[in-house]
């Protein structure tokens with residue numbers, strides 16, 4: 001049966017910096033004042049992170065080492081957020097959300113008939129293994145479906161990245177299969193497993209996911 005859907009492209013595009021909360025993580029856009037913390041975490045984790053990221057262009061300043069390059073990165077992300085093209089968040093943990101743990105980003109937002117976005121993430125190795133990333137992805141998923149009114153989210157993972165696949169297992173995102181030579185990672189066109197969740201799945205699983213990863217369960221909006 002064909003299902004009609006609202007076309008939400010004109011709805012819900014928060015342009016002000018957004019702050020989102022899970023049970024333990026706080027997500028907010030990074031600002032130039034985060035340079036010292038971001039630089040320290042990124043530099044300490046290079047061996048842990050760089051094998052899973054696109055190669056940095058040799059002609060570009062490294063934002064982990066160059067304060068103005070980091071500020072420019074923040075500005076570019078502010079611009080993308082204001083254009084509703086992507087939403088990048090620093091992931092913070094600790095009693096008062098004071099420790100920068102990593103990042104979770106909602107990128108490549110496409111409207112029109114697709115209404116989709118791609119989630120990417122990383123975490124400080126010192127804080128790995130505590131389920132923080134799954135929590136942050138759950139929070140961004142709720143934001144994407146309930147505030148941005150997207151219809152589909154995806155996460156793309158190199159098959160040998162077992163740690164990242166565990167995040168998808170924990171959230172039970174659906175694996176749609178392998179896209180060959182899909183993204184450039186550390187200089188190589190790598191195959192990626194494409195994991196997805198659609199709005200219909202979110203609506204069916206909302207109570208379970210909110211209860212597992214966010215504060216208190218909230219009543220589902222049946223309207």
Ligand SMILES: CC(C)(COP(=O)(O)OP(=O)(O)OC[C@H]1O[C@@H](n2cnc3c(N)ncnc32)[C@H](O)[C@@H]1OP(=O)(O)O)[C@@H](O)C(=O)NCCC(=O)NCCS
Nearest residue numbers: 048049052121122123128129130131132133157163164166
């Ligand atoms: C993928 C990643 C974000 C997962 O974050 P996380 O918050 O540690 O996720 P989880 O707590 O759910 O742990 C996932 C798995 O990592 C493994 N793991 C946990 N701590 C670890 C550590 N210190 N060192 C190595 N592996 C570890 C465990 O197998 C764990 O699964 P388990 O909980 O069933 O034991 C993190 O491993 C990371 O930043 N990796 C490098 C960058 C990257 O791969 N980004 C994603 C690209 S798609």
